[in-house]
Amino acid sequence: MKKILVWLRNDLRLHDNTLLHEATQKSEQVWVAYCIDKRLFAPNMLGIPKTGNFRAKFLTESLLDLRLQLRKQGSDLIVRLGKPEQEICKIAEILQVEAVFTSKEVTQEELEVETALEQNLTSKGIAIEYFWQATLYHINDLPFPVCKLPDIFTEFRKAVERQVEIRKPLPAPNKKISPLPKNLFAGNIPTLKEVGLQEVEISPKATFIFKGGETEALKRLHYYLWESDLIASYKETRNGLLGKDYSSKFSPYLALGCISPRQIWQEVKKYEKERTANESTYWLIFELIWRDFFRFTAKKYGNRLFYPSGFKNEKLALAENTEIFWKWAKGETGVPFIDANMRELNATGFMSNRGRQNVASFLVKDLKISWIWGATYFESLLIDYDVCSNWGNWQYVAGVGNDPRENRYFNIISQAERYDSQAEFMKHWLPELQNVPSKKINYLGELSAKELAEYGVRIGVNYPKAIVKWTLAVKVSK
Ligand SMILES: Cc1cc2nc3c(=O)[nH]c(=O)nc-3n(C[C@H](O)[C@H](O)[C@H](O)COP(=O)(O)OP(=O)(O)OC[C@H]3O[C@@H](n4cnc5c(N)ncnc54)[C@H](O)[C@@H]3O)c2cc1C
Numbered sequence: 001m002k003k004i005l006v007w008l009r010n011d012l013r014l015h016d017n018t019l020l021h022e023a024t025q026k027s028e029q030v031w032v033a034y035c036i037d038k039r040l041f042a043p044n045m046l047g048i049p050k051t052g053n054f055r056a057k058f059l060t061e062s063l064l065d066l067r068l069q070l071r072k073q074g075s076d077l078i079v080r081l082g083k084p085e086q087e088i089c090k091i092a093e094i095l096q097v098e099a100v101f102t103s104k105e106v107t108q109e110e111l112e113v114e115t116a117l118e119q120n121l122t123s124k125g126i127a128i129e130y131f132w133q134a135t136l137y138h139i140n141d142l143p144f145p146v147c148k149l150p151d152i153f154t155e156f157r158k159a160v161e162r163q164v165e166i167r168k169p170l171p172a173p174n175k176k177i178s179p180l181p182k183n184l185f186a187g188n189i190p191t192l193k194e195v196g197l198q199e200v201e202i203s204p205k206a207t208f209i210f211k212g213g214e215t216e217a218l219k220r221l222h223y224y225l226w227e228s229d230l231i232a233s234y235k236e237t238r239n240g241l242l243g244k245d246y247s248s249k250f251s252p253y254l255a256l257g258c259i260s261p262r263q264i265w266q267e268v269k270k271y272e273k274e275r276t277a278n279e280s281t282y283w284l285i286f287e288l289i290w291r292d293f294f295r296f297t298a299k300k301y302g303n304r305l306f307y308p309s310g311f312k313n314e315k316l317a318l319a320e321n322t323e324i325f326w327k328w329a330k331g332e333t334g335v336p337f338i339d340a341n342m343r344e345l346n347a348t349g350f351m352s353n354r355g356r357q358n359v360a361s362f363l364v365k366d367l368k369i370s371w372i373w374g375a376t377y378f379e380s381l382l383i384d385y386d387v388c389s390n391w392g393n394w395q396y397v398a399g400v401g402n403d404p405r406e407n408r409y410f411n412i413i414s415q416a417e418r419y420d421s422q423a424e425f426m427k428h429w430l431p432e433l434q435n436v437p438s439k440k441i442n443y444l445g446e447l448s449a450k451e452l453a454e455y456g457v458r459i460g461v462n463y464p465k466a467i468v469k470w471t472l473a474v475k476v477s478k
Pocket of ligand 1: 238247248249250251252254255284287288290291294351352353354356357360378382384385386387389390391393394397
């Protein structure tokens with residue numbers, strides 16, 4: 001092939017990039033383009049942008065990093081703002097390429113875009129070739145067709161661990177990406193304002209500041225393994241809530257493809273060989289297998305990923321009460337563990353896995369509000385939003401996904417006491433509760449007016465009244 005255009009989607013990296021590898025093997029002239037899809041910033045069903053400013057900022061940083069890397073090679077990243085099915089086709093025509101190489105996605109909107117692009121390209125006589133590359137295990141290596149994928153994670157995990165070899169990550173292409181011809185403008189990376197969003201204000205309370213891009217992703221990988229050895233205690237710390245080190249923080253990088261799961265896997269294997277191999281080092285890979293499972297399950301079930309009745313086809317009696325929903329979303333439920341987590345999400349675009357499980361369970365199981373709303377809210381806010389992991393996890397917590405355990409329920413108070421026993425996390429995000437003793441913080445409704453006054457808490461004034469009546473077994477230990 002003479003000329004190829006690589007259309008990047010969620011694979012903003014040079015290392016282990018099948019598209020770049022294949023294109024540079026097959027052609028002497030290769031260019032790389034990304035189109036920011038304008039539709040992703042339109043209001044969703046809740047009236048907020050489908051992609052909020054935390055993720056948009058992370059995306060623009062990731063594009064800039066890739067652009068700088070390509071510029072070092074004498075090329076550039078072609079950037080457009082618009083509809084990929086139109087913009088990528090226009091670029092392909094100007095460059096007179098024979099083919100566009102891109103990643104295969106699995107969910108509706110992404111498939112619609114690639115189908116529309118394929119039609120446009122075909123009408124111009126340009127081919128499109130798809131490659132699979134988002135997962136740790138390659139789809140073609142699975143020991144079953146995706147339609148026969150086990151519905152239970154453990155069955156999936158055991159089968160792939162036993163029978164499939166993970167493919168080695170590919171090196172960054174050693175052949176150069178071509179310089180842009182004079183008749184093609186590289187395009188500016190738009191500002192948040194240009195896509196209709198407000199600039200991000202970094203909260204001084206944020207304990208980790210995410211910066212997008214492959215360079216940062218590889219730095220974090222190096223830090224988490226080699227510099228700090230944090231990986232060697234990951235299993236013990238992963239349920240933490242506060243700080244930058246209790247978990248890997250790889251998720252936004254994985255979501256946009258600034259790092260590949262195979263690259264992480266290879267580095268962990270190296271670490272196990274050279275430093276230590278234990279349950280924790282394995283557990284990080286275990287979590288990456290969860291990520292794979294959600295993606296393959298989404299492929300298996302198609303649009304059921306977004307159905308209120310989920311993969312299980314289970315009808316839940318859930319309400320659509322906007323007043324209660326927005327109290328949850330803003331972190332004004334009067335339940336400190338929930339509010340602290342939601343305020344962290346709103347201030348930073350991130351929340352721990354433990355926090356996500358609790359706020360999701362609380363919305364669905366305690367407040368009885370539609371999980372679809374919760375997932376839609378997360379989609380806008382999360383810096384690490386990944387369509388399959390987000391909607392799949394929400395289904396799981398709501399009880400309509402592939403969870404073999406019936407009626408999984410998180411008792412918010414015992415979770416708060418277990419995972420934030422000194423109330424450090426809650427007090428970090430709820431300074432108005434600073435003076436409440438940690439043992440009493442989850443039981444504000446049971447404290448006398450005198451006690452509350454002593455702790456500087458004015459219910460309904462500086463901290464909201466609880467929106468649910470607690471009927472929990474655990475009682476306050478005074
Ligand atoms: C309701 C809900 C919504 C979620 N939405 C998303 C989402 O949109 N994007 C996303 O990446 N993760 C999502 N998760 C999964 C998980 O919470 C995050 O991946 C994790 O908190 C990210 O932090 P980390 O990178 O430090 O994770 P670590 O604990 O260090 O894990 C390492 C990696 O393993 C993967 N992983 C870990 N747990 C899960 C899981 N439960 N499901 C899938 N992959 C996992 C992630 O890629 C993560 O980066 C969601 C979980 C819940 C309960």
